[in-house]
Amino acid sequence: MKLRILTSAMCAVLALPVSAESVTFSQAWQMVQSDNNGLAASQANVxxxxxxxxxKKSLNLPRSP
Structure with a gap:
């Protein structure tokens, strides 16, 4: 009896519609850039x-050879 209930429950769960939004590569890359702290820190360092x-250029110091 338990196996039948478990099987019915699993079928019900698996039958639920799965909706995933399709994402283009450029959209995914944009999400990675906006959500990744490591990339943001690297960009800030650059x-x-x-x-x-x-x-340094604004100081008008003589250039080293």
Whole structure:
């Protein structure tokens, strides 16, 4: 009797409609970029060093050979 109830329950669960929204690669990549803290930290680090380089150029110091 338990096996029959279990089988009926499993069939009912598996028969539920599964709805998954299709996502394009560019949409998925956009979601990864917006939700990944590691990528955000790396981008912030790149921006920091770009700003340091720009600041160094603004000092008008002589260039090293």
């Amino acid at each position: 921006s920091r060093y770009q700003n340091l380089q720009a600041g």
